[in-house]
Amino acid sequence: xxxxxxxxxxxxxxxxxxxxxxxxxxxxxxxxxxxxxxxxxxxxxxxxxxxxxxxxxxxxxxxxxxxxxxxxxxxxxxxxxxxxxxxxxxxxxxxxxxxxxxxxxxxxxxxxxxxxxxxxxxxxxxxxxxxxxxxxxxxxxxxxxxxxxxxxxxxxxxxxxxxxxxxxxxxx
Amino acid sequence: xxxxxxxxxxxxxxxxxxxxxxxxxxxxxxxxxxxxxxxxxxxxxxxxxxxxxxxxxxxxxxxxxxxxxxxxxxxxxxxxxxxxxxxxxxxxxxxxxxxxxxxxxxxxxxxxxxxxxxxxxxxxxxxxxxxxxxxxxxxxxxxxxxxxxxxxxxxxxxxxxxxxxxxxxxxxxxxxxxxxxxxxxxxxxxxxxxxxxxxxxxxxxxxxxxxxxxxxxxxxxxxxxxxxxxxxxxxxxxxxxxxxxxxxxxxxxxxxxxxxxxxxxxxxxxxxxxxxxxxxxxxxxxxxxxxxxxxxxxxxxxxxxxxxxxxxxxxxxxxxxxxxxxxxxxxxxxxxxxxxxxxxxxxxxxxxxxxxxxxxxxxxxxxxxxxxxxxxxxxxxxxxxxxxxxxxxxxxxxxxxxxxxxxxxxxxxxxxxxxxxxxxxxxxxxxxxxxxxxxxxxxxxxxxxxxxxxxxxxxxxxxxxxxxxxxxxxxxxxxxxxxxxxxxxxxxxxxxxxxxxxxxxxx
Numbered sequence: 001x002x003x004x005x006x007x008x009x010x011x012x013x014x015x016x017x018x019x020x021x022x023x024x025x026x027x028x029x030x031x032x033x034x035x036x037x038x039x040x041x042x043x044x045x046x047x048x049x050x051x052x053x054x055x056x057x058x059x060x061x062x063x064x065x066x067x068x069x070x071x072x073x074x075x076x077x078x079x080x081x082x083x084x085x086x087x088x089x090x091x092x093x094x095x096x097x098x099x100x101x102x103x104x105x106x107x108x109x110x111x112x113x114x115x116x117x118x119x120x121x122x123x124x125x126x127x128x129x130x131x132x133x134x135x136x137x138x139x140x141x142x143x144x145x146x147x148x149x150x151x152x153x154x155x156x157x158x159x160x161x162x163x164x165x166x167x168x169x170x171x172x
Numbered sequence: 173x174x175x176x177x178x179x180x181x182x183x184x185x186x187x188x189x190x191x192x193x194x195x196x197x198x199x200x201x202x203x204x205x206x207x208x209x210x211x212x213x214x215x216x217x218x219x220x221x222x223x224x225x226x227x228x229x230x231x232x233x234x235x236x237x238x239x240x241x242x243x244x245x246x247x248x249x250x251x252x253x254x255x256x257x258x259x260x261x262x263x264x265x266x267x268x269x270x271x272x273x274x275x276x277x278x279x280x281x282x283x284x285x286x287x288x289x290x291x292x293x294x295x296x297x298x299x300x301x302x303x304x305x306x307x308x309x310x311x312x313x314x315x316x317x318x319x320x321x322x323x324x325x326x327x328x329x330x331x332x333x334x335x336x337x338x339x340x341x342x343x344x345x346x347x348x349x350x351x352x353x354x355x356x357x358x359x360x361x362x363x364x365x366x367x368x369x370x371x372x373x374x375x376x377x378x379x380x381x382x383x384x385x386x387x388x389x390x391x392x393x394x395x396x397x398x399x400x401x402x403x404x405x406x407x408x409x410x411x412x413x414x415x416x417x418x419x420x421x422x423x424x425x426x427x428x429x430x431x432x433x434x435x436x437x438x439x440x441x442x443x444x445x446x447x448x449x450x451x452x453x454x455x456x457x458x459x460x461x462x463x464x465x466x467x468x469x470x471x472x473x474x475x476x477x478x479x480x481x482x483x484x485x486x487x488x489x490x491x492x493x494x495x496x497x498x499x500x501x502x503x504x505x506x507x508x509x510x511x512x513x514x515x516x517x518x519x520x521x522x523x524x525x526x527x528x529x530x531x532x533x534x535x536x537x538x539x540x541x542x543x544x545x546x547x548x549x550x551x552x553x554x555x556x557x558x559x560x561x562x563x564x565x566x567x568x569x570x571x572x573x574x575x576x577x578x579x580x581x582x583x584x585x586x587x588x589x590x591x592x593x594x595x596x597x598x599x600x601x602x603x604x605x606x607x608x609x610x611x612x613x614x615x616x617x618x619x620x621x622x623x624x625x626x627x628x629x630x631x632x633x634x635x636x637x638x639x640x641x642x643x644x645x646x647x648x649x650x651x652x653x654x655x656x657x658x659x660x661x662x663x664x665x666x667x668x669x670x671x672x673x674x675x676x677x678x679x
Contacts, residue, residue: 131562
């Protein structure tokens, strides 16, 4: 992101340091590599009479993943603790969660309510609570947006999107 | 010329009112996704792909290629007016574009950028017109070993040329390849890496990954930085456009050089992003007063934009002729073609002749229409950026969700997209490159198939990969590129220039 556009703000304490994040990601990747290597070995990663077995290719990929992640782990463990600074600062983390949590709820609710109602609510929520808009403009934007999406996809371009009980009530 | 005949036929197909209207819509939507923060090339096109699912293939490709043009043009607007590069390859445009806008020369910078893009893409499309059929014809003789060698070359290019730490490039590639392998094995029918989950049976779709990795993660990054847009007015007028155009012939050397650099790097897999930087640096090196670069020079805008678009467009050449996309956005287009059951590659030119030439013809028309529309609508789209982020962000999220769902009408894919978004956020913050991951994901299955067919054909003898001149050349080139940092160090060490220790490759 261009630094020119950031509003200067006092640095807040780090939630975790960059070094910790590097180490954690390397460890996760190593674990993933071992899991996948094991699964592919189980399926068969050797040479059969008719050529390579199902797990042959992915098994070797998993080994490369483990090796590269081990190297990454080695590099980040060796780095000085202070190097790299914060992975994410507390103020930043709070903002990320403010978007991520509603996003998770939105994605889960699509399975139950269809896509249109949660979409409208998502717009309303963001505008009201993150943007500080008035209820009126937030609700108007949310409803018009959801309606536009419906017209654009379901009617105009015939891409059928998931619908819930409310759409069913109106006969769609 | 056979190519010209086919092209004219392609034009004839496109010249209907419906198609032209679709073109306009496509370009406007493309510019919109190019301008919006958090969207841009690959994910923007991926999100809009579902719009085309209900259309006939010809209309769909017209729409697609116009989306592509729009997204390309849109990136320049944000780079120049807001100093926000919409895509990695727009970064170099900000170096001189934004200073020009600060000096009140936004109109000149924008006109130069659009015209440069137009010329760069035009050269690349001409290249595709005449080169793609012969490359495809040549590639018809490729067997599995040759194809595997070309895939191998693609992956090695990323590792060798990538500017990130080598182990991170390798991890990104391998994760992509592994994700591609999840699900049912097409050869044996066995399941692998599904861990008993029904949802993983069909594997990970590449488009879903792109939307999550580039779209969702970008929103998280944007909100984290608390981005507030402070842009400059575009003050574009016909008079300024024409006066800038009148000055462009003076820079013909820059334009020709940048187009050449762009086309060359665009065809090389993974080279599209490097093109704009290289072109900018070359322009700076050959200029008489190097100091004035970075302070708002018109050729500082022309050079990267021309090269970036020549590269972005010529990246479609290997995608069409070989089935190997040269850039992220080209990979998404490839994903789009696959949705209609069209398998890009040499056979496409034989089996779906009409389709290919329709696509190429629409590239010509889309490019011209794009230039006109973008010049006319800059103020409108610049205004979009002034809409507060809390209003835009949820709408982008909604479109991401729709895009992910519509690929296979799967609710599970929306959840996958979210997970990819979080992974993308973490990876981006730790400087893991994401382009290799997406490209590996789209090529993984075919790379593996090519490898297996090769191995079955040769009874497991790896020397088949060096058995004839063609395949051996590709393999050796690949290995040379893979260890590129090593060579450049040795060469540097011999000349005594590089006394400073550079990064050791992870191998």
